[in-house]
Amino acid sequence: MPISSVALLAMLLLALAAPDTGHAKGYSGVVLVGLDGGSTEIGGNDRELDQWVDWSAKARPAAGGYLRLFFVGPGDFPANPARYYPRGGCVALDWPSYERVCHPVRATVRSLFQRSRHLPRFAARPTVPVRITYLGRFSGQLRTAAALAGPVELALDRTGHSQSLPPSCYEFRAVWAGPAATRRPRQFRLCPGGV
Numbered sequence: 001m002p003i004s005s006v007a008l009l010a011m012l013l014l015a016l017a018a019p020d021t022g023h024a025k026g027y028s029g030v031v032l033v034g035l036d037g038g039s040t041e042i043g044g045n046d047r048e049l050d051q052w053v054d055w056s057a058k059a060r061p062a063a064g065g066y067l068r069l070f071f072v073g074p075g076d077f078p079a080n081p082a083r084y085y086p087r088g089g090c091v092a093l094d095w096p097s098y099e100r101v102c103h104p105v106r107a108t109v110r111s112l113f114q115r116s117r118h119l120p121r122f123a124a125r126p127t128v129p130v131r132i133t134y135l136g137r138f139s140g141q142l143r144t145a146a147a148l149a150g151p152v153e154l155a156l157d158r159t160g161h162s163q164s165l166p167p168s169c170y171e172f173r174a175v176w177a178g179p180a181a182t183r184r185p186r187q188f189r190l191c192p193g194g195v
Helices: 004-017 046-050 107-116 145-157
Strands: 029-033 039-043 067-072 082-085 090-092 101-104 128-134 170-177 187-190
Touching: 029 107, 029 145, 039 107, 067 145, 128 145, 145 170
Parallel strands: none
Antiparallel strands: 029 039, 029 067, 067 082, 082 090, 090 101, 128 170, 170 187
């Protein structure tokens, strides 16, 4: 798992154990992930990110290969995944229309997205968790394991590396759908060092 995912998992572990305080989450950047697990990060604050997509322009058909796009907040904690279509220079954020409707990225930030040109593109639907189950009891901010779908997708979509199992892990089960479903773990642990 990439080093940047360590912060993500630390945030997840904190959310599992911390008392419910409720706080606003702003975005601190975007992570674009390619088919091979390679990724590119683009920094920006939530105000800037809100202005990256030109919502006033006519939506385009989503066509060609795409990269997975995750808006991330503090600790690399992502929102629901979206798609970036390099050929059309557009982002598909809405479900279930994300496969058909794409909103253009503003000209002022197109060069930032060029950093992802080396990433191989997805052609088929991505592999996603259909269900995530926590094999314990929730006592922190999270009330359901479904809230972890985006973070787990981001962690497992990216290229990782093996390491020994540390203490203080949380055990989960998942059911996956998509072309790589049989290669995704049915049972895994979220630990301070990764999945």
